[in-house]
Amino acid sequence: MADFDALASMYDDDFTHTYIGWKQRRVVWNYLIKHLEPNLDILELNGGTGEDALFLANKGHKVLTTDRSTEMLKMSCQKLSKSKTKHPVRLKKLDLNHPTLSDTKATFDLVFSNFGGLNCIDKMALQRLHAFVSDRLKPGGALIFVIMPKDTLLEKWYRMWKGQKQAIKARQSEEGTTVSVEGDQVQTYFYNPPEIAEIFKSFSVKQHKITGLIPSYFEQSIQKYKVLFFPIFLLEAILIKTKIFSAWGDHFLIHLEKE
Ligand SMILES: C[S@@+](CC[C@H](N)C(=O)[O-])C[C@H]1O[C@@H](n2cnc3c(N)ncnc32)[C@H](O)[C@@H]1O
Numbered sequence: 003m004a005d006f007d008a009l010a011s012m013y014d015d016d017f018t019h020t021y022i023g024w025k026q027r028r029v030v031w032n033y034l035i036k037h038l039e040p041n042l043d044i045l046e047l048n049g050g051t052g053e054d055a056l057f058l059a060n061k062g063h064k065v066l067t068t069d070r071s072t073e074m075l076k077m078s079c080q081k082l083s084k085s086k087t088k089h090p091v092r093l094k095k096l097d098l099n100h101p102t103l104s105d106t107k108a109t110f111d112l113v114f115s116n117f118g119g120l121n122c123i124d125k126m127a128l129q130r131l132h133a134f135v136s137d138r139l140k141p142g143g144a145l146i147f148v149i150m151p152k153d154t155l156l157e158k159w160y161r162m163w164k165g166q167k168q169a170i171k172a173r174q175s176e177e178g179t180t181v182s183v184e185g186d187q188v189q190t191y192f193y194n195p196p197e198i199a200e201i202f203k204s205f206s207v208k209q210h211k212i213t214g215l216i217p218s219y220f221e222q223s224i225q226k227y228k229v230l231f232f233p234i235f236l237l238e239a240i241l242i243k244t245k246i247f248s249a250w251g252d253h254f255l256i257h258l259e260k261e
Pocket residue numbers: 005006007018047048049050051053054068069070071074096097098099115116117118119122123
């Protein structure tokens with residue numbers, strides 16, 4: 003059983019349809035709306051339950067969505083089969099650790115990975131992914147990745163308050179740290195924007211910015227004490243407009259272009 007199989011049927015309730023999940027996804031979607039040309043060929047990595055594939059297909063793009071988890075692909079297939087898009091979304095199994103596609107000639111305008119799929123692989127695998135996407139992108143193609151950084155501000159404050167300094171240290175480690183996903187321990191690696199820029203060094207960085215400051219485990223607290231979070235929402239709204247503090251977010255979006 004692949005990581006995330008057990009989570010697939012609950013993923014939309016636990017993240018996609020939560021306030022924090024919805025808010026962060028809106029930031030990513032607004033960015034895509036602003037920056038994508040029409041009618042693109044898009045390869046989506048770690049597509050999960052198909053939320054973004056559906057959004058992109060509804061915008062008229064041709065999408066190949068992929069994931070390693072069979073159960074996630076099933077959820078995605080169910081969601082996508084209910085909607086009529088100009089180009090039907092194609093689904094394929096693809097493991098980020100050893101990315102391959104049977105169609106050896108397929109090339110793309112954009113390779114997209116949302117909400118931490120790339121945090122599931124280590125630096126060596128990211129380097130292999132760099133080679134794979136470099137081969138698969140059309141001239142002028144781009145990468146848009148949404149990744150969890152090492153220095154998430156609220157995570158740091160929360161762990162300090164809980165006296166869990168080790169957890170802050172573990173997040174900095176190249177070997178990664180285990181994160182509990184529905185009882186499964188998933189090895190997770192955190193990257194700040196400069197590390198991604200260094201690994202994907204044949205690309206130039208067009209933009210990076212936070213998608214939100216608040217980790218999803220604050221969802222219940224937000225529901226109860228929304229007013230108390232107001233200063234954080236305010237800070238978030240300011241930081242979303244800058245690239246200086248991308249490593250403080252719960253996730254950051256990084257947009258890279260083929261040189
Ligand atoms: C946090 S979810 C994000 C899903 C989706 N992109 C979204 O925006 O909701 C992470 C996804 O990464 C996938 N994943 C984890 N490790 C992977 C790997 N080695 N290869 C491909 N996908 C992987 C999981 O199955 C899961 O669907």
